[in-house]
Amino acid sequence: MTYRYRVATVFLLGFFIDCINIFMPAVAMPRIAATFAIDNANSAWVGNAYILGLALVMPVSTWLAAQWGARQLLSASMLGFAVAAWGCGQADGFAGLIAGRLLQGMAGGLLIPVGQALTFNLFQGPERARVSTLVMAVALIAPALSPSLGGLMVDRGSWPWVFHANIPLALLAAGLAWLWIRDVPGTAQARPDFLGLLLISAALAALLLGMSLYGAGHGLAWALPCLALGALCALLYRRHYRRTNSAILELDLLDSARLKVSMWIYQAIPGIFTGVNLLNIFYLQDTLALSAQATGLFMLVYAAGAFAAMLMVGRAYNRAGARRLFLLGMLLHSLGIAMLVLVDSARDGHLLILAYALMGIGGGIGANTAQTTALLDFTGQQTQQASVLWNLNRQMAFSLGAALLLMVFNLLLDQLGSTLAYHLSFALAALLGLTPLARLHTLPQENPHHA
Template identity: 65%
Template sequence: MTYRYRLAAVFLMGFFVDCINIFMPAIALPTIAAEFRVGVSAVAWVANAYMLGLTLAIPVSTWLAGRWGARRLMAGSMLAFALAVWACGLAGTFGQLVGWRFVQGMAGGLMIPVGQAAAFNLFQGPERARISTLVMAVALIAPALSPWLGGLIVDHGSWRWIFHSNIPLALAAAALAWGWVRDTPSERPPRPDLKGLALISIALASLLTGMSLYGAGQDMTLAWLCLAAGVASAFAYVLHYRRSTHAIVELKLLGSPRLRLSVAIYHAIPGVFTGVNLLNIFYLQDVLGMSARATGMLMIVYACGAFVAMMAGGRLYNRAGMRPLFLASMALHSLGVAALAGVTAATDTWLLAAAYGLMGLGGGMGANTAQTTALLDFDGRQTHQASVIWNINRQMAFSVGAAFFLMIFNSLATHLDASRAYHLTFVIASLTGLLPALQLGFFNTGKHRHAGHSH
């Protein structure tokens, strides 16, 4: 195996561990909520804390890699990850679980962007589609297997083993990083922009907290204050960025139309799906009485659809271009989300399978095309900077999608019965997922057809 594929293998293993820890705990959230006696909005912080940790760590990962070396950073982050999942499984209170999930997210956030940027720099031009396909293959295997395995663990054991089962994988990733990754000489990056990092973290934490409080109907004044603080912090970062020479997130890279569009697509497809899937888990288990294992098996259907779409999208990307692939992915995904509104009983298995199959087709094609498109305009140091933006956006899409649609559902549930509130939320989500189609009108299909650089 050549060095670039060894490096890609280390990154992909770390990425696999990251994906597992997004999807596997989700299947246990109803059980965790019941054990710790917290509501749906509160238990969502098991996921939100992980995403916040990732968001905090991702921007400083490149700086730390420059000081410590990629080898030490990637191996050390996976060791810290193993410690955090062990502690999550031992948590005695909901606060402890959320706190260790935050630490777990920080450990994962140090590994992913460094590994991705290093791997993508070794695969240039049209070869980016090849490594992107490998990334998306991992992104399919994890959600296909982890919810089903998580459902078995919840139904026949303890939800705590959902976290403990990650320890061998994290230790294996640490060992491979130590044995395979080289520390190549590079210019040491400047000291990280801690003020900018604080502003971004405050903005995301405030927005998620505000949406959670608003959706749960708890202290509306505090909810609006949190939302206002989030918007103000985001605006403050923009002002800070204009005065800074080494801002933590290089906003000028969003001048790339392909990166901007890919960011929007990730919110519209994986982001929307995260929120919809979380709500559907509670709907199927709490309202319709479906088992955790049966709920988790739906992700296998999703993954099969995504695999077919990913294979087709990988072959069609350089021929057809991103525009038709993005349009098809949004249409398929939104149709699948809308189909969930017709599920009224646990016996509606064919409709559930069709919904998850369609969402898988749209999700696989959309995420794979976005992953390929996002970093096409960059190389060298800019790839690292764009990777920071891309990975922060990826985590934000998951967190914001879950928080936003929980807010919509909880607001509707104050006026409607639970089933109707779930169904109407799914309809709203299906329409939301089509919004990036408006951006596609600005792309000339001939100009943006191929995967070459546009410097």
């Protein structure tokens, strides 16, 4: 195996580990909630803490690689990931589990951008498209396999295995990084904007905490201070941004309608789907008494639909344009979510299959079109800066979607029965998935040069 394919293997293995850690623990949420006697709104922090860890270190990962060397950083990150995974499975309290998930996310956030940069620099021109195809394949295989495998572990063993199962993979990635990545000294880089990073992280954490507290029934007295703190940190970052020449997030890039709409689409489709899928896991296991493994199998249907959509978008993008593809993706995705309202018993498997197929096709069209469209307006250094905005939004979409829908469900549950609360939450999610419709007209006409 040549050096560049060894580097690509390390990156893809790390990316696979990251993907399964977003989707595999979700299928174990009902068991985790029962073990620690918490409600489903608080259980979302198993995912939120991981995403926050990713968001915290991603912007500084390339600077750390320049200071320590890519080989050392990648190996250390996967060793840290393995230790954190062990800690998650051994946690004897919910706070310990959340701390372990935060550390897992921080370790994974070090490998992904550094490994991607190393890999893409070694594959140029048409060869880069092959690597991109492998990345998309991993992004589909991991969500397809991990929920069903995680469900099997939960049904046949116990929930800690959804974390312990990552340890051999993380150790393998650490060993391969140490053996295969060349020890090349890093290039000196300017000190990153740590104050900006602190303000952005505080704003996101406070927003998620406020929504989770309100959804868990703690009332506005607890939620409002958190939401106010999040808003204050966001305003302080905007002020900080205007006064510094090297802010960690370049807000002026949001003047690009393509980037702005693509980010909005990602919140409305993959973000909303994350919340819908998490709610549906609780609904199928707690209300309809399906096993964890059976619940996870529906993600295979979703992945098959998303794979078909990925192939379609690759062929149709330049002919149909982003606006039409966004519209089609949103309509199919929301129709799939609406189908969940009709599910009343474990015998409605055909409705669940149809719902996940539609969500997969619509989600695949929307997400892949957004990925293609987001950075079209940028070149050179601006591409890297826009990529930071795009990836931060992409990661936070998963947490915000889950926090929002769990909050909605718990508020409805106070007034309605369990089944009706689930159904109304799904109906509202279908409507929320259509919110970017009002922004599609801002997209400019396709530029033939982009093709």
